Amino acid sequence: MIAHDAPLTVRSSQGDYTVEPFAGVAALAAAVAAVPEPFVIVDERVAALYGDAFAAFAHAPRHMLPATESEKTLHGVERALLALQAARGSKRTTVVAIGGGIVQDVSTLSAHLWYRGVPYVYVPTTLLAMADSCIGAKSAVNLGAFKNQLGTFQSPQRVLVCERFVDTLDADDVRSGYGEIVKLAIIDSAGAYARLRDDVTATGFRGPFLAAHVRASLETKRRIIEIDEYERDLRRILNYGHTFGHALESVTENAVPHGLAVAWGVDVANFVAWRLGLLERAVYEDVHAFIARCFAFRPARAYDAAAIVAAMKRDKKASAGSVALFLPHALGDVRVVPTPLDATLEAVIADYVAAEDVFAR
């Protein structure tokens, strides 16, 4: 691992791009001010919190975006594009997106569509976006009742990262970011998982190791996306925890922050892997204890195994009564396992929900 304050370059067939670390928000704002012909799309909460710190680019035209799933739609993209049109954007505009995954997804698609594509610079302000979604070039918006159904692969031109944004995040949004960090650590190796578990246990989520874990997550994800940029094969394992997590988000109508749903989904996937004889029980139990201790959440809406399986049948990775599950065979060894969406799987999930559920009410 290289120092976490060094730039990290991601190779992409659309053009390589660099994740550039900044020690403070003011230095980052100066970099934004130097972007040619910027159009800023910014999370309205972030704009309110960082108004003074963003003074360097106060002159830039901007669109304020509420970070809600209902804004992450074609309507939200249209609102952003109408604001860009009203600001007399051109083919030389660079979209600068400042916010979490919702701002990222709306802005990426907007930049992709404006005059058939202009560059975008991304400033992630949530931990989830810093540690995971800011690289990989995926973007998606919701369509009707279905999450992330429309999207593109569109690489950013640059990613500007400052961990100080985490200071103002709500506790659940910090835990949510760690949900994706846990996922990536388990995908990476037993050592990465043990380091993460021990650091978080010793010093909490906002401890001195945060920057190192952000960096480790990005390096794990980079290793995978540089081999399989367009998710034809290896990159699919980044969906570990997501099949169950998306089902939980769906049945609770997004009452669970995305990364916490992923942490829940990782635990369910590990339980299923253990029950299928793929994963040692001791590994399941170690990760289960960590997730139960650090990622517990009480969704406002109740759910059961039947509802989870019904939602999985609507998953975009399900077809002909079967779904691709991403199941660990060991720490550092997550594999794709096509699995029938049948009574057997529902019974295993029912056992989990009845006796093991880290989100139990």
Ligand SMILES: NC(=O)c1ccc[n+]([C@@H]2O[C@H](COP(=O)([O-])OP(=O)(O)OC[C@H]3O[C@@H](n4cnc5c(N)ncnc54)[C@H](O)[C@@H]3O)[C@@H](O)[C@H]2O)c1
């Ligand atoms: N494109 C991808 O690769 C990808 C990957 C993972 C998730 N996602 C999507 O990202 C979305 C979730 O994104 P997210 O978890 O980053 O958060 P978010 O964009 O939903 O924001 C979460 C909350 O944090 C607030 N916020 C953002 N930055 C803040 C700051 N610095 N201080 C205080 N509050 C701040 C927001 O206003 C919001 O209330 C989901 O829609 C998910 O599907 C996309």
